[in-house]
Amino acid sequence: MRVAVLVSGTGSLLDAFVGDGIAVALVVADRPCPALDRATAAGLNSALVVRDRFDAGFDREGYSARLVEVLRDHDIDLVAMAGFGTILGRAAHDAYGGRLVNTHPALLPAFKGWHAVRDALAAGVSRSGCTIHVAGLEVDTGPILAQGEVPVLPGDDEASLHERIKVVERRLYPATVRAIIDRGSVLPVDDPTAPEPMTAQEA
Ligand code: GAR
Numbered sequence: 001m002r003v004a005v006l007v008s009g010t011g012s013l014l015d016a017f018v019g020d021g022i023a024v025a026l027v028v029a030d031r032p033c034p035a036l037d038r039a040t041a042a043g044l045n046s047a048l049v050v051r052d053r054f055d056a057g058f059d060r061e062g063y064s065a066r067l068v069e070v071l072r073d074h075d076i077d078l079v080a081m082a083g084f085g086t087i088l089g090r091a092a093h094d095a096y097g098g099r100l101v102n103t104h105p106a107l108l109p110a111f112k113g114w115h116a117v118r119d120a121l122a123a124g125v126s127r128s129g130c131t132i133h134v135a136g137l138e139v140d141t142g143p144i145l146a147q148g149e150v151p152v153l154p155g156d157d158e159a160s161l162h163e164r165i166k167v168v169e170r171r172l173y174p175a176t177v178r179a180i181i182d183r184g185s186v187l188p189v190d191d192p193t194a195p196e197p198m199t200a201q202e203a
Contacts (some may be wrong), residue, residue: 004076008085011035020174064091101136112140
């Protein structure tokens with residue numbers, strides 16, 4: 001299974017994939033970012049499919065179609081979004097629906113959206129975490145593959161809580177993708193003896 005990782009940020013999840021020994025066939029970024037530099041440093045194939053604008057005039061479908069072309073050019077089977085800053089349109093879901101996975105820094109269905117960590121803190125929850133899921137057309141929806149929980153501690157700010165979540169994500173996301181590769185399908189096989197979705201808890 002040829003795996004592409006989509007990035008926009010620091011790329012610590014990308015590093016975790018590589019560290020776990022997952023063969024990353026392609027890294028795609030939507031903007032210049034440290035994650036793209038990490039891909040280059042690791043000797044991975046990478047592509048910058050630049051998002052030209054961030055306002056309401058953004059052509060989401062056109063962008064998604066260009067991205068799909070690049071993924072197909074590299075014979076990609078599975079697409080793992082790892083801090084990717086662009087919501088993909090229907091063209092991407094038509095081409096890769098069911099084979100597009102994402103990680104989100106909250107326990108979905110709670111705290112969807114771009115400010116999940118901040119929103120969880122503001123809500124005063126005592127636990128948060130990450131959710132790895134098959135990406136649906138609606139943002140932060142789709143079948144859940146794995147969740148990892150962490151405590152919210154007194155004195156936490158957005159950065160400290162996010163980093164605690166990312167420690168779990170860096171373990172759980174590669175493990176989840178590895179399980180997909182091993183079984184050759186994104187969703188667990190419909191078998192009553194199949195394992196439950198993976199969970200992880202910070203010690
Ligand atoms: C991760 O925490 C991921 O859940 C989050 O971006 C971070 C990427 O970290 N994704 C989102 O917020 C998507 N809505 P990284 O750049 O260090 O790999």
